[in-house]
Amino acid sequence: MNKPLKGFITYSHEDTAAKDELRKRLAVMEQQNELVTWDDGQLTPGDKALQKDILKKVPDSNLLLYLVSAASLASKNCNKELAEALKQEIRIIPIILEHCDWLYHQISGFEVLPHKGKPISKWEDPSEGWQNVVDGIREAVDQIKSQSEPSSGKSEEKLLAEGAFNRGNFMLMLGQLGLAIESYSQAIDLMPSVASSYNNRGMVYSVIGNNDLAIKDYTQAIRLKSDYAEAYNNRAVVYGNKREYNRAIEDYTKAIGLKPDYAEAYNNRGTVYGVKNQQDKAIEDYTKAIKFKPDYAEAYTNRGIDCSNKGEYDRAIEDYTKAIALRFDYAEAYFNRGNAHTEKGDTNSALEDYSIALVLKPDYVDAYYNRGSTYLKTGKFDKAIIDYSKMIGLKPELAEAYTNRGIAYNRKGEVDKAIKDFHKAIQLKPEDHMAYSNRGIAYVDKGDFNLAIKDHNKAIELNPEYANSYYNRGNAYVRKGEFDKAIKDYTRTVELNPRDASAYGNRGVAYSNIGNYDKAIEDHTRVIALNSENALAYYNRGDAYHKKGKLNLALEDYNIAIRLDPHDARIYTSRGNVYSDKGEHDQAIEDYTTAIKFQSQFAPAVFSYYNRGNAYRRKGEYDQAIKNYTTAIKLQPKLLQAYYNRAEVSLRIGEWERARADLHVVKNSGVDIIASFRNDYKNVEAFEQQHRVKLPKDIAFLLTQRRRNRYPKTRNVLDVQGKPLESPDVVNLRTQLRNAGTPLGEYLEIKPAFGINIVPTEAFIVDRTTRDELIGAHPSSADVLKPFLHGRDLRRWHVDAPNQWLIFAHRDIAINDYPAILKHLEKYRESLNKRKSKQEWYELQASATNAARFAQPKLVCPNLYNHQTFAVDTAGYYYGNTSYLIPTDEIWLCGLLNSRTVEWFYSQVSNQLTGDELRARSGYMQQIPVPNITSEQKILIAKIVDYLIYLQQQPTTNSKDLKHARDAIMLGYFERIIDGLVYETYLSEELHQGSKQFFQSLLDEKLPPIEGIQDDKMPVFRDIFELLYERTHPIRRNLFFLDSVKSVRVIEGKQ
Amino acid sequence: MRITDIEIKNFRAFHGTYQINLDKTGKNLLVYGENGSGKSSLYLALKSFLESGISADNQNIEFENHQNIFIEDPGHIKLSLRADRWSKKDTYKWSQSVTEEATDELITEASKSKGFLDYKSLLETHYLHRENDSVNLFDLLVEVLLASTISPLTDRSLADDWTDIQEPFPRRGAKNQIVNLERQIVNFNRELVNRLAELRPKVSEILNKFGYTVALDFDFQGITYNQNQKTLDNQDIFLKVGFFDTEIHAHHLLLNEAKLSAIAIAIYLSSILLQPESELKILALDDIIIGLDMSNRLPVLDILEEHFSDYQIFLTTYDIAWYEIVKQRTEQKNWKYVEFYFGETDEYEIPIYVEDKAYLEKATEHLNANDYKACAIYVRTAFEAAIKRYCERKNLAVKYRENPKDLKSEDFWVPIKMEMDESDLMLLDLRIVDEVEQARKFILNELSHATFANIYRKELEDAIASVERLEAALT
Structure with a gap:
């Protein structure tokens, strides 16, 4: 006789209805004597003290049917019953009534009903669900029976094994x-x-x-x-x-x-x-x-x-x-x-999805990566950088994150950060060609083309099939100006990727650069075949046609380009150039005007003004031309072509002043205006004939005569926009010199100034004979006759005794005391009267104060000179306005001012307005920095200046007779020593670094002061010279190797 | 301060990386090399390296222009210097990417006082203009021998000052420009006269070493500017030779090419000795003895020893006899001896250099590294060097070829093979002859230069052994 199995139902009282339903459905099994169930509902209601008794019923059962609901999972009693059943290793069958957190409860370790845990409440027809439960229970009952029958009850092993198994499930969970x-x-x-x-x-x-x-x-x-x-x-x-x-x-x-x-x-x-x-x-x-x-x-x-x-x-x-x-x-x-949205190009939806994914899973590295990449693609570099940084935070070993962040930095223009990231990526993944490739791109942006090429080489070595590496290396070569190599690379790119329009386009541009316009046109045509809407390709092809001289084809292309992109100033400019070449000036002017309207960083308005100026010039509308050039110059004050062309137009219409000024600007910037002029005209006569003008002599001279340089002056290199490229070395050196001392203007107690204005010279300046006559006529004349020098009479160091005298008739004298003078001036009365300035007809524009100034010790230099030409005047000579006077008794300043350092500095700041010659200008002179040096040093320099003053007066030192060559060399050598000393005052740190000392070496020699040399001084000087000139003397050595000092090389024009 | 190591990579003839070690003391270097073997490239490497720092716009000293044309891999030249054997080694590098800023004062200064003279410069002595039985040295002095001497006043080289006063000349009547030019010319004349005056005693002193007991003087009257013709006239420096107290005409016969070569060398070396010395003193003479008679060559060594003992000297020659003489005459503790040979693979020509005949060692090294091509080149070089030396030493009659470079190993090997002793017996062991003949078929024969495709280890081992035995037999 089959004994029915006992089933214990665990449930929450909230689920009583479900429990009853279950019992009802198990009725058949009960009738067939398969299973009897028990639940606490069978106790007398209200009998609460019986919880213990209920539990006692559990071990007595074969099955525990656990009705799973939120309520039963929360119930202490239910869990106690379950624990009891587990203890007894009773078969447990969870029956899922509703969605609840059972998956995280220990009962999930058991096979649940209905099938796969689909809650009863979710079945469309609940009875279907229940039936599934009943089937499951019946199966379990059969199983238990079949296992227990032969051996009449479970073996202990089996029970233990089942228990262990269930425990395993639980632990796994x-x-x-x-x-x-x-x-x-x-x-x-x-x-x-x-x-x-x-x-x-x-x-x-x-x-x-x-x-x-x-x-x-x-x-x-x-x-x-x-x-x-x-x-x-x-x-x-x-x-x-x-x-x-x-x-x-x-x-x-x-x-x-x-x-x-x-x-x-x-x-x-x-x-x-x-x-x-x-x-x-x-x-x-x-x-x-x-x-x-x-x-x-x-x-x-x-x-x-x-x-x-x-x-x-x-x-x-x-x-x-x-x-x-x-x-x-x-x-x-x-x-x-x-990702799918990304692929479809719907970036907004993609970004939304990635963001949700990241809210749900904040450490979702791939999602950061893809969102970052999407941001990158849409130009939101900051956001991309944030995402990649997050990624790096989560997974610092991920090279790709660095690579991409690098790309984002690079696009943002933060090249150094980008390079740092690529560097890190390469460190993490040395075989990653992408990182090399990208760093290469960054280096190109930075201008380090060689490093860029090196990186692309490496990228290509790692992945020879990656077309972009060739493309980018090609770009680097283009920037380096190596077009042949670039073309090779672009060719390789299109071999790997025959539809790469940019590679064809760039190759075309490269071909244009080496003058192979046919190939260029071929390439741009290919780009157009790939994308007929590509304005740039038409633009480039137009350019190639233009350069080839096919003006009509060029025009056609530019027309299409403009139709495709009506706001690009570059295209208008180029089309304007074509019209201009065709002689259709009005059309050209119209295009340039449009270009001005659409000006951009690629096509700044300044060039359009300049071009429009050219068009007007060709058209013969000179006023308009000048107006346009002037605007261009206002926008870009270093646009030398505009100055030159404005000058040329000014010459055509006889506006000499402007022409002269403009030509000087151009010439002083280092442009060979003679060559420019010859480019357009055979000679001045040709110009004059063509434009029916007669050029003033000085301008004609300017355009034909080459001046000679004695030694090289620093030449300005012009960049493509006509802007002089000043090397940072030059700029820094200027600053360094300025910082090394006090401006001369501040250093001096009395301001320097030019001599007096003497008009007309023939009235006031007389030669020795006239002077003697005047004194002979009346002795008082001697009081107002002053020894006088013109600027052109001055040499370095020493002022030779004058051969001319100035009649110093100023407002503080009584002219009647000087009858001979008055009589002399009477001869010039007419021209004296014509003077516009206010003074008596016989007077100079001067006073007794001037006399006091001339009487002081001073340094003098001509107003125009090739090299610094200062001399010491302690004789109280008089000067006109062709001389510049620095009142001081510090003789060493003469050495300083005649040094190469000061000459370089002065030519740098004073603009060299008169071509190769330097012009003394008070404003600039006063900027010359006077270095802060000790009085011992000043005395030493002054001593050498004294030597030079003496040597300059000797006939042998200036003789052209080669017998005296050595004496001439001696003079030059002492001047060179002054240069060395002055270098040391300005650049002491740099010189001392290379252990170049001039002051100390010279002090060691204890050279005699000039007063200390008696009688015939020349043999003494020759001895001193031979001593200092000796091959091993530190002075000679240091002078010889001076140009290993970088700043010296800059100053001496060797860099 | 001396050079202790030289590394040259992909520079001109140098294909790959070459290292020459001059020991911690920075020995002098004597190089023997066939023409085209790379010895002139070594000379040029040193010269360009030193000059790399001085002038940025000189095309010749852009590394790119010297890059070995067969290789894209950028090359470089590295020099390591030491003040003495105990001090730290500093390495300087010159390549395309190393910019001027990187150049040290030391190098810049060394460049200014260096001496670099090559045989090509001396060839100028062959084209000297002779007038009235005397020679005009103006061009040779101004454009070659004294070209790089520095003016103490302008601190520029004579060549630069000379270039400056040449064309274009000022327009006729352009008074200021003409005055300027004339001032420049006066200065130039003074400087040149001054240099010549300084040179005179030194040149005579050195010439005496050559065995010419004469006093030299230069007759230079100064160049002048001819305003009408727009020419620079009087570009003349005539040599005056004083013989004891009597001045004699520098007679045509007296001044043959060999003597003029000696005079030129004396002038050049004197000009270096008149200028201040830098810390790093380099004197490199590339084959300059070729114009000299043997009797005038040895004095060169004496002059170097007496006047340039504190210079580091680099001598190169393609004359093996002279090479051997210099080796004997110089001291090993001060000199390193290196030989360059001309190697050819199926892809390119490369210089092969070896320190003092250790070719077989090198061959074995390459064999062990499984570089069979290189091994074969060294074995062949060892073979050729051994037979050439033997022929020169024994004065065996070798077939005449106009260009020594065309000499085949056959030309040396046959006479050796056929050499008989007094009793008409073959001197060389027949077994060695057989072995060598066998090896020549595959490895020692130049004809196989281009067909290195299949070389087997065994053959190379045999060839090395054979040449070893041959070398032993020939010494």
């Missing part, structure tokens, strides 16, 4: 993997023939990544139970992890064969097909999986991915959307949908 393995192993030890123990242990091994042990366990499970579909599925998963895809597919197929509605196996097999790039098969499998399990979100996602891979983005998006509908917190689905 809790994530205690070690304990789970222990429990399963226990179960296996107790009952080695139970396949599920192996299967489950295999799962744990698989989770901890021990693939081999996992496979071993699954294989054992299959051996014990040949139809164990789940074990096949699980083993296949491990094979998949091990990339043994064929084996994996074999196992999945087996699992499916055993269990034709095995949705998971279909899904998993799909992923393997996906990996193997068999998208169609994969999609087929996912579709099956979805068919058998319509709420299978992962399968939707997976199908989406493979559709995406096939390029069917809409279908993919549909799938992802379904997956999201099934699982609203499905970050991966959002991420993948974002």
Whole structure:
């Protein structure tokens, strides 16, 4: 007689209705004597003290039916009953009534009802759900009976084994993997023939990544139970992890064969097909999986991915959307949908999806990467940088994150940061050609073309098939001006990627640069074939046609380019140039005018004004031309071509003043205006004939006569826009000199000034004979006759005694005291009267104060000179306004002012307004820095100046007779020593670094002061010279090697 | 301060990286090399290296212009310097990417006082203009020998000052320009006269070493500007030779090419001795003895020893006899001896250099590194060097070829093979002859230069052994 099994129902009282329903549905089994159930409802209501008794009923049962709901999971009593059942190793069957958190409760370790845990409340027809539950219970009852019958009751091993197994499940659920393995192993030890123990242990091994042990366990499970579909599925998963895809597919197929509605196996097999790039098969499998399990979100996602891979983005998006509908917190689905949107070009939707994915999963590295890349693509560099930085924070070893952040920095213009990132990427992944390639691009932006080329070389070495590396190296070569190499690289690019329009375009431009216009045109035509809307290609082809001289074809291209891009000033400029070449000046002017309207950084208005000026010039509208040039100059004061052309137009219309000024500006900037002029006209006569003008002599001279340089002056190199490129060395040196001392104007106690204005000279300046006559006529004349020098009479160091005298008739004298003088001046009365300034007709514009000034010791120099020409005047001579006077008794200043350092500085600041000659100008002179040096040093310099004053007066030092060459060299050598001393005052640090000392070496020699040398001084000087000139003397050595000092090289024009 | 290591990579003839070690003391270097073997490239490498710092706009000293044309991989020249054997080594590098700023004062200064003279400059003595039985040295002095001497006043070279006063000349009547030009000419004349006066005693002193007991003087009256013709006249410096107290005409016969070569060398070396010395003192003489008789060559060594003992000297020659003489006459502790040969592979020509005949060692090295091509080149070089030396030493009659470079190893080997002793027996062991003949078929024969495709280890080993035995037999 069959004894019925006892079933204990655990439930929350809130679910009493469900409990009753269950009992009702189990009635048949009860009638058939299969199962009797018990629940606390069978106790007398109100009997609360009996909780203990209820619990006592549990061990008595064979089955515990646990009605799972939010309420029962929360109930203490229910859990106590469950714990009791677990203790007794009673078979537990959870019955899921509604959605609740059971997955995270220990009952999830048991096989649940209805099938797969679909809650009763979710069944369309609840009775169907209940029936599923009843079927399950019946199965369990049969199982228990069949197991217990032969041996009439469970063996102890079996019970222990089941317990261990359940504990294993529970531990697995809790994530205690070690304990789970222990429990399963226990179960296996107790009952080695139970396949599920192996299967489950295999799962744990698989989770901890021990693939081999996992496979071993699954294989054992299959051996014990040949139809164990789940074990096949699980083993296949491990094979998949091990990339043994064929084996994996074999196992999945087996699992499916055993269990034709095995949705998971279909899904998993799909992923393997996906990996193997068999998208169609994969999609087929996912579709099956979805068919058998319509709420299978992962399968939707997976199908989406493979559709995406096939390029069917809409279908993919549909799938992802379904997956999201099934699982609203499905970050991966959002991420993948974002990717599909990206592929479709819908960046906004993509960004939205990535952002949701990141909200759901804040450490989602891939999502940061893709969102960053999307930002990068849409030009939102800051946001991209933030995303990549986040990524780097999460995964600092990821080279790609650095690479991409580098790209973002580079696009943003922060080249150094970019290079730093690429550098880091290369460190992390030395074989990453992308990082090299990108760093190469960054170096090009930085202007380091050689480094750029080096990086591209490396990138190419790492991946010779990556077309972009060639393209970018080509760009670097173009920037370097190596067009042949660039062309080779572009050619390689298009070989690898025949549709790369930019490569054709750039190659075309490179061809143009080497004068191969036919090839250039061919290339631009290709670009146009690839994209007929490419304005730039038409523009470039137009340019090539223009250079080839095909003006009409060029025009046609520019017309199309303008139609495609009506706001690009460059195109108008170029078309204007074509019109101009065709002689259609009005059209050209119109285009330049439009170009001015649309000016941009690529086509600044200044050039359009300049071009328009040229067009007007050719048209013969000179006023307009000058107006345009003037505007251009106002916008770009260093645009020398504009000055030159304005000068040329001014010459045509006889505006000499402006022409003269402009020509000087151009010439002084280092442009060979003679060559420019010859370019356009054979000679001055040709110009004069053509334009029917007669050029003033000085201008004609300016345009034909080459001046000679004695030694090289620093020449300005002009950049493409006509701007002089000043080397930073020059700029820095100027600053360094300024900082080394006090401006001369501040240093002096009395301001320097020019001599007096003497008009007309013939009246006031007389020669020796006249002077003697005047004194002879009346002795008082001697009082007002002053020895006088013109600027042109001055030499360096020493002022020779004058041969002319100035009649110093100023307002503080009584002219009647000097009858002879008055009589002399009377001869010039007419021209004296014509003077515009206010004074008596016989007076100079001067007073007694001037006399006092001339009487002082002073340094004098001519107003025009080639090299610094200061001399010491202690004799109180008089000067006109062709001389510049610095009142001082500090003789050493004469050495300073005649030095090369000061000459360089002065020529730098004073602009050299009169061509090669320097002009004394008080404003600039007063800027000359006077270095702060000790009085001992000043005395030493003064001593050498004294020597030079003496030497300058000797006939041999200036003789052209080569017999006296050595004496001339001596004079020059002492001047050179002054140069050395002055260098040391300004640049002491630099000189001392190279252990170049002049002061000390010279002090050591204890040279005699000039007063200390008696009688015939020349032999003494020759001895001193030979001593200092000796090959091994430190002075000679230091002078000889002076130009190893960088600043000296700049000053002496050697750099 | 001396050079202790030289590394040259992909510079002119140098294909790949070459290192020459001059020991910690920075020895002098004697180089023997066939023409085209790269010895002139070495000379040029040193010269360009030193000049790399001085002038940015001189085309010749852009590394790019010296890059070995067969290789894209950028080359460089590295020099390591030491003040003495105990001090730290500093290495300087010159390449395309190293800019002027990187150049040290030391190098810049060394460039200014260096001496670099090559045989090409001396060839000028062959084209000297002779007038009235005397020779006009103006061009040779101004454009070659004294060209790089520095004016103490302008601090520029004579050549630069000379260039400056040449065309274009000012327009007739352009008074200021003409005054300027004349002032420049006066200065130029003074400077040149001054240099010549300084040179005179030194040149005579050095010439005496050559065995010419004469006093030299230069007759220079100064160039003048001819305003009408727009020419620079009187570009004349005549040599005056004083013999004891009597001045004699520098007779045509007295001044043959060999003597003029000696005079030119004396002038050049004197000009260096008149200028201040830098810390790093380099004197490089590239084959300058070729114009000299043997009797005038040895004095060169004496002059170097007496006047340039604190210079580091680089001598090159393609004359093996002279090379051997210099080796004998110089001290090993001060000199390093290196030989350059001309190697050819199926792809390019390369210089092969070896320190003092250690070719077989090098060959074995390459064999062990499995570089069979290089090994073969060294074995062949060893073979050729051994037979050439032997022929020169024994004065064996070697077939005459106009260009020594055309001499084949056959030309040396045959006479050696056929050499008989007094009793008409072959001197060389027949077994060695056989071995060498065997090896020549594959490895030692120049004809195989371009067909190195299949070389086998065994053959190379045999060839090395054979040449070893041959070398032993020939010494």
